[in-house]
Amino acid sequence: MSQETPIARKQYLTPFNVITGVILVIGLVLTVLRFTKGIGAVTNLDNNNPWGLWIGFDLLCGVALAAGGYMTSSACYIFGLKKYHSAVRPAILTAFLGYALVVFALHYDVGRPWRLPYPIFWSQGTSSLLFEVGLCVFLYLTVLFIEWTPAAFEWLGYKKIRGIVVRLTLMLTIFGVVLSTLHQSSLGALFMIAPSKLHPLWYSGYLHVYFFVSSMFAGLSMVIFESTLAHRWLHHKMDDTHLAESDGVALGFGKAASFIMMGYVGIKIIGLAVDNDWHYLATGWGAWFLVELVGFVLLPAILFSMGAREKNLTFIRVAAVWAVLGIVLNRLNVSLIAFNWHLPAADRYVPSIMEVGTTIFIVTLGVVVYRFIALKMPILYEHPDYKQAH
Amino acid sequence: MEFFTLHGFMTYSKGITYLVMGGILVFMPLYWLYLTDRDDD
16 A cells, blocks of 8 residues: 555646646635625626626637537538547537536526526516526537437446437437527627617627627637647547547538638628728727737638648647637627726726636636546547447 | 718618628638638649
8 A cells, every 4th residue: 555655646646637626626715705705705796797707708608619519410410421420529528518617607697506497497587588598508408418428328338228319319419509599699689788888899780690600610619629639638538530530520620610700700791881880990999899800700710721721730720729719809899898888997897816716717627527528438439339339 | 971861871881781792792602612622632
């Protein structure tokens, strides 16, 4: 025993474990503070800014970046592009954890977690977009959980129930696409209730279309980004099929993302033309709008296209990170930066250090759970008992 | 541009919008060809 202890300690005290351990402990302290002292004790939210970083980043960015689940599974199972099959399980897992953490993070904002089922089962606000978002996220999280279970059943050796769930794949995929179409767009439509608060360059009657279309390339970029990270840190868990298909996944998804991003730039310009907002482009807000649209959508779209044409994976991977940052910037612009733009600087919202710490805690929690599942279950490789069983 | 009636505003903004949409309809297929023309290589 005395000889085993130093080895075991050496394995556990890796830089990853130490850093995540510290973040998780701080996060737990913040969680206790939030639920014992109230939301005012840990946030800078006020009556002007009732939604802050937890909605702008954890919820809006979390949902958009989890769109890789429906994009990958629909490409594979609805459009029959089986060459992307190896990307389905990592994408579904990312989406499942993304949505689970969105619901988890929502508790910090809403409080009183035991009342979470109320809007679904007790008091439905059927005329509210928030109800539609809540219902869709509730249903889609359930769909993603079921879509993820075959990996868990293969790991546990439950062949019979795994077979039943696999037979539901097409139905679940169609259900997932329908639900995603609904709530991705509704998250944008939420801000249409505040035309006097959101800057005209970001406010549009097409806001729901922008959110849905941008979620498509957000999901594709996130799958590429997540694959890059998996290649770096979980390479040893990938089988030959996954390794052989991964370049094709990155090139194909990069090409699709580039095309959708160009279309997105097009409909954003249409939005400017419909509302005749051109004169705002000459202001400081216009410069910031162009930083987002040109700097974080158009340029990564061009880099994606160069990567797809030249078969250059480095271009594709850099463009994927760039596009993910662009989505984060867009969601923060709509929900925080360009929201309440007319207020004096003293009344503007800046997240507190504890809000930022809670967000880092939630993202870290997602990384830790993803790593645990990917190390234990057949996510990046096919289980030897089920090869060619799909 | 200065507008005095809703009709004037709609005529102008819709006119520009249709021009932009026409441009996009021409551009997007060309962009798809640019993206895919080396697929057989």
